[in-house]
Amino acid sequence: MKLGVDIGGTTVKGALLEGLNFIREREVPTRGREGREAIFTSLFSVIDALLEEGNEVELLGVSSAGNIDPYRGVCVYATENLMGWTGVDLKGTLEARYHLPVQVDNDAICALKGELLFYPHAKDVTMLTFGTGVGGASLRGGEIVRGKLFDGARWGHVTLAEGGRRCSCGRLGCAESYLSATALLSRGREKLPALKSAKELFELYVAGEPAAKEALLEFGGYLNSLLELIRAEMRPEYILLGGGMAQSEEIFLSLIQNKSDVAFARLKNRAGIVGACL
16 A cells, blocks of 8 residues: 655645555645645644554655655755745655655656556656646656756746746746736736635636636636647647646636647546655
């Protein structure tokens, strides 16, 4: 049996897996803006709850937002969505606490690994995850793309608008500053001040609210720009869309101009957990 944990900007999700069967699951708020200790408290609570029945676990797999060095199990860099997470030794901390072998990788890379179970013959695939931030990972020639800082293909931080909105990474005009749930909610509130969530904005869009339609059409324009950048750079067989926001598949499809190579994550929000266990 394996235990997989996915650390995102909004929630920490975990599950016990027997093969690909989910035996038990747990989810708590990440409290990412409260700092390193708060994030660890959330992480430990999920793992402790899944281990409390004495299940025999052979591996603890961790999927985490941020630039992850998978060989050392260290977060090389994280944005302010996970405050204080830069420099965290996840592998060392968790192995010392739980006395289990631990493997750690970036959350988008883990999500891609999980989804590749459904594309066993594919050699060129890019995965995008839309949540608190925007994650991205690419398979090229059958190998996961990794940069100097083990960052996969950081599609959430390519520039979509020169001199544009400030991103959580500190740069201007990144894809994340236009396509994350955080950015969409902020933009939506400029038009609808009482807006509670990106999910509510989607509901208003479906209901025909003009301001919601304007915000989502703007979102769609940036989404299409990002998809075209990926096509030009990677020439993928498939572009997979995952994360919490992408579960609104019909809305995403209504905004995407070229749908020929686009597919949605079959594992939904469980993709990162499955990939961590792989």
